[in-house]
Amino acid sequence: MSIPSSSTLRTLKVAELRSLCSSALTPVPSNLNKLRKADLIELLEASDSTEAATQSTYEYDEDEVDPYADVRERLEALAKYSAANPPPEHHITLFAAFTTYLGYAVLICVGHLRDFFGLTLSIGSRYVPATPRTGVAPLLKSWDNFYNRRLYHRIQDCFNRPVGGGEGAKCRMKVMERVSYDGNKTMIVANRAADTDKPTKFVDGQYNETDEDGDVVRRCLNLGSYNYLGFADDWNDTCEKDVLSVLDRAPVSCSSPRVEVGTHELHRELEVLVARFLGKDDALVLNMGFNTNATTIPALVSKGDLIISDQLNHTSIVSGARASGAAVRVFKHNDHNDLDKVLREAIVMGMPRTRRPWNKIVVMVEGIYSMEGEYCNLKNIVKVCKQYGVYLYLDEAHSIGAMGPTGRGCCEYCGVDTKDVDVLMGTFTKSFGGMGGYIAASQDVVDYLRTKCAGSIFHNSLSPIVCQQIITAFKVIMGEDGTKFGRNKLRALRDNSNYMRMRLTDMGLHVLGNYDSPIMPVLLYNPTKIAAFSRECFKRGLAVVVVGFPAVPILMSRARFCVSAGHTREDLDDALVKIEEVADLCCLRYAKSTFGM
Numbered sequence: 001m002s003i004p005s006s007s008t009l010r011t012l013k014v015a016e017l018r019s020l021c022s023s024a025l026t027p028v029p030s031n032l033n034k035l036r037k038a039d040l041i042e043l044l045e046a047s048d049s050t051e052a053a054t055q056s057t058y059e060y061d062e063d064e065v066d067p068y069a070d071v072r073e074r075l076e077a078l079a080k081y082s083a084a085n086p087p088p089e090h091h092i093t094l095f096a097a098f099t100t101y102l103g104y105a106v107l108i109c110v111g112h113l114r115d116f117f118g119l120t121l122s123i124g125s126r127y128v129p130a131t132p133r134t135g136v137a138p139l140l141k142s143w144d145n146f147y148n149r150r151l152y153h154r155i156q157d158c159f160n161r162p163v164g165g166g167e168g169a170k171c172r173m174k175v176m177e178r179v180s181y182d183g184n185k186t187m188i189v190a191n192r193a194a195d196t197d198k199p200t201k202f203v204d205g206q207y208n209e210t211d212e213d214g215d216v217v218r219r220c221l222n223l224g225s226y227n228y229l230g231f232a233d234d235w236n237d238t239c240e241k242d243v244l245s246v247l248d249r250a251p252v253s254c255s256s257p258r259v260e261v262g263t264h265e266l267h268r269e270l271e272v273l274v275a276r277f278l279g280k281d282d283a284l285v286l287n288m289g290f291n292t293n294a295t296t297i298p299a300l301v302s303k304g305d306l307i308i309s310d311q312l313n314h315t316s317i318v319s320g321a322r323a324s325g326a327a328v329r330v331f332k333h334n335d336h337n338d339l340d341k342v343l344r345e346a347i348v349m350g351m352p353r354t355r356r357p358w359n360k361i362v363v364m365v366e367g368i369y370s371m372e373g374e375y376c377n378l379k380n381i382v383k384v385c386k387q388y389g390v391y392l393y394l395d396e397a398h399s400i401g402a403m404g405p406t407g408r409g410c411c412e413y414c415g416v417d418t419k420d421v422d423v424l425m426g427t428f429t430k431s432f433g434g435m436g437g438y439i440a441a442s443q444d445v446v447d448y449l450r451t452k453c454a455g456s457i458f459h460n461s462l463s464p465i466v467c468q469q470i471i472t473a474f475k476v477i478m479g480e481d482g483t484k485f486g487r488n489k490l491r492a493l494r495d496n497s498n499y500m501r502m503r504l505t506d507m508g509l510h511v512l513g514n515y516d517s518p519i520m521p522v523l524l525y526n527p528t529k530i531a532a533f534s535r536e537c538f539k540r541g542l543a544v545v546v547v548g549f550p551a552v553p554i555l556m557s558r559a560r561f562c563v564s565a566g567h568t569r570e571d572l573d574d575a576l577v578k579i580e581e582v583a584d585l586c587c588l589r590y591a592k593s594t595f596g597m
């Protein structure tokens, strides 16, 4: 049966939509009578979409319990719809835009007033920068310095929170409570033994514990780490044995770059594994994801070449592009039509002044954009690159291991052959519970990079112990450990992410990104809500990441949730109740009303 167009669907009544669903959908959702109009429309649109989601679900065996059985149909329909349509666009309400600008204006004015009184009356002068030595230019840029002292310091308790008790990136972690006795300028770890004579400056309560040194820690659900596959949580069952066993035969550090005496057999084993996983000739592994971009890009492109970069690419790509000396143009985020336009213009016009053709053109994109929670429109981008005969460089830092039916990243998810991407870059910091980065490409490119890329010739190599962690994680993901851990992790990550996204959206929050992506940014807008959201979540035992200007545009401050396979549905349900409370307190339901209430 054919489904009416979206505009017709919107004119139908709820009862009509329900009857349409029951005649058009197979299977008919069991909770059909409870679904609201918007959900019914989404289901119908999704069932009509021609392009199916490429993230297949691992079916639950008969002896397994599907924790999301009650919402399974809706989750699948939403994921299918999301795979075939662009992510929702959220427009800041006039009220939120006005109050956001007002908030920054007040903070900046008050900051300048405090600087003025600090300098003239010596009130709070400790926090006014000392006059630079005569004849010497100031070392720090004045605006950054001002921003740090007068804006960031007010909310610095929301950042750099130390994690205690060896919990690392685990889903259930302990975060050290900190106190400040100088108006948040400096923070120290709260200690019950040392601070008895001082007023308690943190909200004491059911989540707090005191460790053996008297330090106060808060038990939190971690919604901020990139522990996508939960290797931090089940490390003792999955990786510990291999990693500890290698300590006897490998050093913690090779104390030498790869090209000198820093290549261990585990580096080569990992490189062969990465290449096999991605279907490329070979791979190069380096000690840091950031440096992989920052040092590979200048080795690949230089003066006379052109980089065409997505507007929202990560700063490591930006650093590499700037260091390369190549010309850089940007195209609108994830927009293949704009890429087409920029490419056409670049090819027709050639280099500025001389008009000679560019030596080579490289397009740079990411698999999942970490601040947007959105995955790359890779199929169309590949088409455009092929049409113009230009190279494609794909950063899979957040998508490798986290997307695609078998965790092979954005290419697998979008149904793109890895052969159509010239350079695949990725990191081991996220899904693999390790660190470092890789480049997977054709043999000649990898051979060239081994001797030309600064990461390979000047940086200390990746720790062999960490190599083993990554090798074991790969084997788990690929099922080569003989268990179902890997497929269960991939399934749990996808289910948890989609459930969390669905519930956050149902709350009326402005959630960015696509279904099937584990990153969920929620827009906060106002600078005051950055701290309020973080502190209120922390009070309730939720560790969340908040991001403000200049990391994101001034109007687009956000909280960014990262979901993990290590979370359980109970964890998420509990967190969602708390997030809903905080959303009410901070008036964040902008999808429901202009004022967010």
Ligand SMILES: Cc1ncc(COP(=O)(O)O)c(C=O)c1O
Binding pocket: 288, 289, 290, 291, 293, 314, 316, 366, 370, 395, 397, 398, 427, 428, 429, 435, 436, 437
């Ligand atoms: C897209 C992207 N590329 C590269 C990196 C750098 O990776 P690493 O943290 O492993 O150095 C990140 C970090 O989050 C990232 O988001």
